[in-house]
Amino acid sequence: xxxxxxxxxxxxxxxxxxxxxxxxxxxNRLSLQNRLIMLIVIVAVLGIAITALFSQAPQKEETPEAVxxxxxxxxxxxxxxxxxxxxxxxxxxxxxxAYAERKPGIDxxxxxxxxxxxxxxxxxENMREATDLDSILLLVNKHYNxxxxxxxxxxxxxxxxxxxxxxxxxxxxxxxxAAQEGHNLWVQSGYRSFSTQTxxxxxxxxxxxxxxxxxxxxxPGSSEHQTGLAVDFxxxxxxxxxxxxxxxxxxNSWRYGYILRYTEENSDTTLYKSEPWHFRYIGREAAAxxxxxxxxTYEEYWVKYVKHDGPxxx
Ligand SMILES: [Zn+2]
Numbered sequence: 041x042x043x044x045x046x047x048x049x050x051x052x053x054x055x056x057x058x059x060x061x062x063x064x065x066x067x068n069r070l071s072l073q074n075r076l077i078m079l080i081v082i083v084a085v086l087g088i089a090i091t092a093l094f095s096q097a098p099q100k101e102e103t104p105e106a107v108x109x110x111x112x113x114x115x116x117x118x119x120x121x122x123x124x125x126x127x128x129x130x131x132x133x134x135x136x137x138a139y140a141e142r143k144p145g146i147d148x149x150x151x152x153x154x155x156x157x158x159x160x161x162x163x164x165e166n167m168r169e170a171t172d173l174d175s176i177l178l179l180v181n182k183h184y185n186x187x188x189x190x191x192x193x194x195x196x197x198x199x200x201x202x203x204x205x206x207x208x209x210x211x212x213x214x215x216x217x218a219a220q221e222g223h224n225l226w227v228q229s230g231y232r233s234f235s236t237q238t239x240x241x242x243x244x245x246x247x248x249x250x251x252x253x254x255x256x257x258x259x260p261g262s263s264e265h266q267t268g269l270a271v272d273f274x275x276x277x278x279x280x281x282x283x284x285x286x287x288x289x290x291x292n293s294w295r296y297g298y299i300l301r302y303t304e305e306n307s308d309t310t311l312y313k314s315e316p317w318h319f320r321y322i323g324r325e326a327a328a329x330x331x332x333x334x335x336x337t338y339e340e341y342w343v344k345y346v347k348h349d350g351p352x353x354x
Contacts, residue, residue: 203271211296225274280316
């Protein structure tokens with residue numbers, strides 16, 4: 041006899057019900073103890089799976105021997121003889137790749153300078169000692185720090201603060217020009233020693249916890265103020281950035297060799313909140329070049345024009 045299609049449906053339905061019943065019986069038959077054990081096993085397996093999913097792969101150390109070919113980074117099938125930029129470092133090709141995977145949407149040319157500045161590494165881990173300590177172009181941040189004993193050799197007074205001589209001279213000019221345009225600027229904080237920064241950071245992290253303190257205060261050795269090349273203007277408050285003197289400073293500081301160091305746009309790189317009162321002296325030439333190139337952060341300029349000798353500008 042032929043089985044009609046709708047009968048097949050009925051038989052299938054019955055089979056499904058049996059299967060469900062069996063599943064139910066299986067669970068009901070388990071003792072309370074066994075149910076608990078099964079629940080623990082399920083939770084443990086889920087826990088391991090989630091941990092594995094979210095844990096990052098350990099960072100690979102630089103291995104100059106294991107040089108990856110340029111095509112891995114520049115693997116455009118249309119154009120395989122594309123030249124890497126001058127700040128590309130073959131021995132870091134694996135780090136470029138790993139960072140590009142972590143930061144989708146960022147151009148490879150940006151990935152390269154970021155890794156060149158060690159931004160692929162967590163802040164305050166595997167820190168490097170800043171180089172050329174007496175250069176006005178030195179980089180100090182959460183990846184490059186100053187030795188505890190470092191004190192600039194040419195500090196001079198400016199108001200109640202101190203700056204390196206060249207930075208102080210340019211600052212006096214800036215303050216005087218601002219005054220001529222009716223803006224009152226003064227240096228609230230300039231050079232700070234390692235021990236002063238230690239006290240400040242400890243005070244802030246005791247009050248707000250280290251995670252929050254890290255967004256606005258440098259750990260000792262990592263403060264630009266220890267270079268004698270950084271100033272905090274006036275009241276050191278967010279409102280400074282909206283006041284006429286703050287706007288004037290951000291628009292004109294480059295003429296005197298100063299840059300606004302921590303902005304909303306570069307906080308991913310600097311790992312600081314915006315600080316409209318904090319300016320860093322890098323000299324007139326570099327400040328003008330940074331402006332011409334439209335760089336948002338000093339780390340980029342430092343990699344391309346200080347660490348690696350970039351092409352001349354117009
Ligand atoms: Zn500052």
